[in-house]
Amino acid sequence: xxxxILMRLLGVIGVLIAxxxxxxxxxxxxxxxxxxxxxxxxxxxxxxxIKQQLMAKYGLDKPVIVQYLLFMRxxxxxxxxxxxxxxxxxxxxxxxxxxxxxxxxxxxxxxFSIIVGMGLGIGAAMKQGSWVDYLGTGVSLFCLATPSFVxxxxxxxxxxxxxxWVPTGGWDHPKQWVLPVLANSLGPVxxxxxxxxxxxxxVLHSNYVRTARAKGMPQQTVTFVHIFKNALTPIIxxxxxxxxxxxxxxxxxxxxxxxxxxxQFWVTAIQNRxxxxxxxxxxxWTAIISLTYLITDLxxxxxxxxxxxxxxx
Amino acid sequence: MSVSASTAAPLKLKxxxxxxxxxRRFARHKWAVVALAFIILEILIAVFADAIAPYDPYTxxxxxxxxxxxxxxxxxxxxxxxxxxSRIIYGARVSYSVGVLSQVxxxxxxxxxxxxxxMVGGWVDFAIMRLIDVLxxxxxxxxxxxxxxxxxAGLPNIILxxxxxxxxxxxxxVRGQVLSLKESDFVRASRSMGASTAWIVRxxxxxxxxxxxxxxxxxxxxxxxFAEAGLSFLGLGITPPTxxxxxxxxxxxxxxxxxxxxxxxxxxxxxxxxxxxxVLGDGVxxxxxPNLRS
Numbered sequence: 001x002x003x004x005i006l007m008r009l010l011g012v013i014g015v016l017i018a019x020x021x022x023x024x025x026x027x028x029x030x031x032x033x034x035x036x037x038x039x040x041x042x043x044x045x046x047x048x049x050i051k052q053q054l055m056a057k058y059g060l061d062k063p064v065i066v067q068y069l070l071f072m073r074x075x076x077x078x079x080x081x082x083x084x085x086x087x088x089x090x091x092x093x094x095x096x097x098x099x100x101x102x103x104x105x106x107x108x109x110x111x112f113s114i115i116v117g118m119g120l121g122i123g124a125a126m127k128q129g130s131w132v133d134y135l136g137t138g139v140s141l142f143c144l145a146t147p148s149f150v151x152x153x154x155x156x157x158x159x160x161x162x163x164x165w166v167p168t169g170g171w172d173h174p175k176q177w178v179l180p181v182l183a184n185s186l187g188p189v190x191x192x193x194x195x196x197x198x199x200x201x202x203v204l205h206s207n208y209v210r211t212a213r214a215k216g217m218p219q220q221t222v223t224f225v226h227i228f229k230n231a232l233t234p235i236i237x238x239x240x241x242x243x244x245x246x247x248x249x250x251x252x253x254x255x256x257x258x259x260x261x262x263x264q265f266w267v268t269a270i271q272n273r274x275x276x277x278x279x280x281x282x283x284x285w286t287a288i289i290s291l292t293y294l295i296t297d298l299x300x301x302x303x304x305x306x307x308x309x310x311x312x313x
Numbered sequence: 314m315s316v317s318a319s320t321a322a323p324l325k326l327k328x329x330x331x332x333x334x335x336x337r338r339f340a341r342h343k344w345a346v347v348a349l350a351f352i353i354l355e356i357l358i359a360v361f362a363d364a365i366a367p368y369d370p371y372t373x374x375x376x377x378x379x380x381x382x383x384x385x386x387x388x389x390x391x392x393x394x395x396x397x398x399s400r401i402i403y404g405a406r407v408s409y410s411v412g413v414l415s416q417v418x419x420x421x422x423x424x425x426x427x428x429x430x431x432m433v434g435g436w437v438d439f440a441i442m443r444l445i446d447v448l449x450x451x452x453x454x455x456x457x458x459x460x461x462x463x464x465x466a467g468l469p470n471i472i473l474x475x476x477x478x479x480x481x482x483x484x485x486x487v488r489g490q491v492l493s494l495k496e497s498d499f500v501r502a503s504r505s506m507g508a509s510t511a512w513i514v515r516x517x518x519x520x521x522x523x524x525x526x527x528x529x530x531x532x533x534x535x536x537x538x539f540a541e542a543g544l545s546f547l548g549l550g551i552t553p554p555t556x557x558x559x560x561x562x563x564x565x566x567x568x569x570x571x572x573x574x575x576x577x578x579x580x581x582x583x584x585x586x587x588x589x590x591x592v593l594g595d596g597v598x599x600x601x602x603p604n605l606r607s
Binding site for chain 1: 447448450451452454455456458459460462463465535539542543546547559562566569570573576577580583584585587588591592
């Protein structure tokens with residue numbers, strides 16, 4: 001098992017190196033540098049000599065491959081330096097200040113999606129062809145067809161502009177959490193509903209459930225102990241990566257509802273050519289997502305004794 | 314004579330082609346047929362936009378900016394007094410170009426690569442699979458955004474970005490198909506009867522591997538439309554003045570308080586179009602391969 005974990009961790013490192021290279025060279029291929037953007041933003045022109053000095057100060061005059069190696073040398077020590085755009089703030093400070101917003105939104109979305117998605121999935125599986133089943137199918141089709149940013153704006157239109165029940169944006173008051181969480185939960189609800197239903201149906205027709213019923217066990221014991229507990233394990237494999245995806249922020253939801261999370265900062269960083277912030281965020285995301293996959297797989301093996309990653313001798 | 318006449322009828326029934334069988338299975342899905350009709354209608358509208366659109370989508374009527382839907386402008390006008398209905402009709406061109414063309418390029422690149430990996434095997438397969446592993450390790454939307462910023466906005470670049478990221482899925486799918494088909498009983502049987510590799514590839518492997526590819530293409534169209542809308546919404550996709558549904562939603566977001574109709578109609582059209590493609594994709598999957606049904 002130790003060997004398996006070690007191999008997987010090496011894989012994560014490989015992925016991080018690959019992603020860092022792809023992102024770095026793509027980022028450098030983007031036309032215009034950070035100082036050009038700043039000059040345009042302040043409607044000033046920077047004299048070429050001064051721009052040259054600035055480029056030299058930040059090491060941007062060196063060949064791209066040297067810049068990459070220098071970046072990686074600091075990155076392995078988790079030192080991502082200062083943001084080019086947010087004056088005097090280190091990348092770690094930006095993470096510390098902005099990321100909690102994304103995590104908060106992500107956790108609320110996860111909780112809501114588990115209740116709605118799994119509830120609909122269980123209902124649909126236990127009572128096939130009932131209204132719960134049709135409601136689940138309807139909700140999942142809706143989730144599939146509506147992009148989250150479209151729902152976000154339509155919700156804003158209805159509940160903030162027309163009805164005036166909740167503010168259009170911000171993140172200071174629980175009232176402001178409702179719409180972003182709803183819009184953000186489209187994908188997770190869809191996935192959880194489908195997986196829960198399929199997984200429950202799988203277990204429902206298994207022999208041990210039939211045996212439990214034949215023994216005359218009460219319906220509730222069969223449902224919760226035999227069916228639900230066993231149906232839960234495959235759901236964990238999707239829920240883990242889903243949680244990772246949610247706490248890494250959302251470009252759309254954060255910018256529409258003016259939530260100062262890390263997703264919004266990443267998009268702004270690209271527009272500003274804030275190289276250190278782009279790289280650090282991308283790598284942090286990749287690390288979180290790949291590690292979650294690893295943890296999910298290990299957890300899956302721990303919960304379900306039928307799953308093993310090591311060949312038995 | 315009478316004998317041959319009586320046997321001719323059942324023989325004819327037996328001989329109905331796989332296409333006809335698939336069509337009959339497809340036609341049983343009422344909603345899939347409705348979705349197909351809707352999509353054909355939208356494609357016709359997109360193709361004949363010049364003739365159908367009541368106004369030029371780029372011409373401003375400064376006497377009627379931010380007009381709510383009325384008899385003259387059925388879906389109202391935008392901040393520059395341009396007719397919304399015409400802009401939405403021209404927006405269909407962008408959505409359909411991106412949706413359909415990106416899938417065509419994805420298959421043109423992904424199918425041969427996947428087939429080569431599966432058929433040749435060995436180090437070729439290993440190299441292709443590692444390349445796929447690396448490319449698929451970059452988080453999806455992030456890759457699009459970086460690519461679009463690097464390539465620059467515009468329709469051809471969106472299709473290029475989708476192709477760069479999208480061929481991976483098809484290649485993986487085709488490789489898996491080829492690997493399992495290679496070992497299937499009917500391929501072994503025809504090999505034992507002396508069929509050549511080229512013949513087996515042509516008449517067994519490609520034909521059978523094509524079904525999931527067609528299903529994946531159909532379901533890929535709304536995915537690509539979704540990505541285009543998202544990128545254009547962020548201002549990285551289609552640049553104004555060319556209208557695209559996602560871009561309209563992004564730009565008109567500012568006027569949500571005063572002129573909600575600017576947001577409402579592009580959103581509805583986008584959602585209904587995506588829904589139609591998804592329903593069509595489900596119908597196609599059930600029609601082509603009943604075993605694939607989830």
